[in-house]
């Protein structure tokens with residue numbers, strides 16, 4: 001039997017984009033791989049560093065406060081835009097949460113300042129004077145295995161508007177989602193996924209962690225004993241009232 005290749009993960013700006021312990025998403029990916037005897041390799045790319053698009057199966061970026069995003073955004077356009085597009089083109093998974101999600105689009109407008117995005121997906125984000133969108137949130141999403149619930153917590157001042165050709169990750173069941181108005185949450189273009197949901201996201205939704213591993217490696221995963229993980233998911237759903 002040929003051993004399955006390891007999941008090669010690249011964390012983008014892990015020390016800057018890690019609000020709400022979003023780095024916990026990486027721990028879940030590692031655990032889900034290792035519990036199944038799959039290898040897991042973690043690398044990082046931060047300020048001033050580029051990366052090799054063919055060397056990673058899953059690229060991950062967490063959320064961040066506005067001031068960290070400003071520092072990250074310009075660097076990201078300069079050093080990572082081209083390899084990010086190349087990685088997405090070869091269907092590597094890109095998962096970006098909240099502040100990271102906002103930087104995947106065209107731009108993030110913060111008052112008078114326009115922060116550039118990498119243009120991986122067709123969306124714009126605007127931070128106006130209106131209230132922050134905060135609270136438990138549940139959405140329904142279909143990542144090719146039927147509709148499932150993703151439950152988490154959102155806290156964002158930016159409001160995201162998808163372009164005409166962009167598909168949301170899911171539809172809001174409870175909470176605010178992209179902008180509090182149109183019922184969409186997140187974005188999905190092939191294996192590029194952005195979402196406002198922290199939690200961290202993957203510990204509360206391990207089915208999603210497994211699905212991302214499947215998409216990244218082109219494998220089908222068997223079940224694990226998920227009693228504790230299922231309880232965490234149920235608790236996140238209850239918190240959102242779903």
Ligand code: GLN
Pocket residue numbers: 019062063064065066069097098099100127155156157158159
């Ligand atoms: N700074 C962004 C906003 O408030 C994202 C915050 C976050 O990642 N939670 O819109």
